[in-house]
Amino acid sequence: xxxxxxxxxxxxxxxxxxxxxxxxxxxxxxxxxxxxxxxxxxxxxxxxxxxxxxxxxxxxxxxxxxxxxxxxxxxxxxxxxxxxxxxxxxxxxxxxxxxxxxxxxxxxxxxxxxxxx
Amino acid sequence: xxxxxxxxxxxxxxxxxxxxxxxxxxxxxxxxxxxxxxxxxxxxxxxxxxxxxxxxxxxxxxxxxxxxxxxxxxxxxxxxxxxxxxxxxxxxxxxxxxxxxxxxxxxxxxxxxxxxxxxxxxxxxxxxxxxxxx
Numbered sequence: 127x128x129x130x131x132x133x134x135x136x137x138x139x140x141x142x143x144x145x146x147x148x149x150x151x152x153x154x155x156x157x158x159x160x161x162x163x164x165x166x167x168x169x170x171x172x173x174x175x176x177x178x179x180x181x182x183x184x185x186x187x188x189x190x191x192x193x194x195x196x197x198x199x200x201x202x203x204x205x206x207x208x209x210x211x212x213x214x215x216x217x218x219x220x221x222x223x224x225x226x227x228x229x230x231x232x233x234x235x236x237x238x239x240x241x242x243x
Numbered sequence: 244x245x246x247x248x249x250x251x252x253x254x255x256x257x258x259x260x261x262x263x264x265x266x267x268x269x270x271x272x273x274x275x276x277x278x279x280x281x282x283x284x285x286x287x288x289x290x291x292x293x294x295x296x297x298x299x300x301x302x303x304x305x306x307x308x309x310x311x312x313x314x315x316x317x318x319x320x321x322x323x324x325x326x327x328x329x330x331x332x333x334x335x336x337x338x339x340x341x342x343x344x345x346x347x348x349x350x351x352x353x354x355x356x357x358x359x360x361x362x363x364x365x366x367x368x369x370x371x372x373x374x375x376x377x
Contacts, residue, residue: 170277173277183344188340192334192337192340195334
């Protein structure tokens with residue numbers, strides 16, 4: 127078994143766990159914002175929230191799996207740890223940036239809604 | 244011998260892609276029913292029929308695209324290793340998954356747009372009725 131396959135088998139569970147956990151947290155805590163935006167229409171908010179969660183999973187897990195195709199060739203344990211942490215770190219920072227972006231958009235929408243009323 | 248790994252790749256790729264498409268489309272149009280009913284102003288039979296037709300269209304586009312990008316072209320003198328099989332498959336499945344996510348968001352955008360459009364027209368048609376004192 128080469129080092130590359132070993133690194134993939136560490137990488138996939140870790141990134142799946144992180145993505146699923148974060149998506150679930152957003153799903154639970156973002157519902158209140160969606161309720162505010164959609165005038166407390168509970169069934170509509172549920173379906174929108176579900177679809178957003180599925181879209182998030184598809185794009186993020188897809189990107190996480192996609193990066194495997196451009197993995198560098200690994201020859202030692204040292205290099206394995208370096209590559210793993212770089213790739214994981216990049217994806218986690220990307221998630222954080224997307225997250226803050228989302229918060230900004232949400233506050234913007236809520237502000238513009240409250241200005242209208 | 245070299246071809247057999249490519250066939251293994253296809254056998255892994257096809258079930259994953261088809262089941263992913265079916266799942267996403269089922270979820271999308273199960274949750275999209277509400278939007279459709281809103282868009283067609285409560286005419287439920289037309290809304291459900293349109294929803295079904297869009298679902299079939301979604302299947303056709305996505306499974307067709309998945310089959311179009313199926314081909315694995317890999318040539319090497321030393322044969323194909325499992326590592327390169329994993330890398331090729333990850334590129335295909337990950338890319339398809341991103342594509343599916345983008346399609347989902349586009350569909351969601353259309354739902355929102357149709358809903359707000361139908362609400363606008365509803366407001367426009369009800370306003371003159373309120374204003375004319377007959």
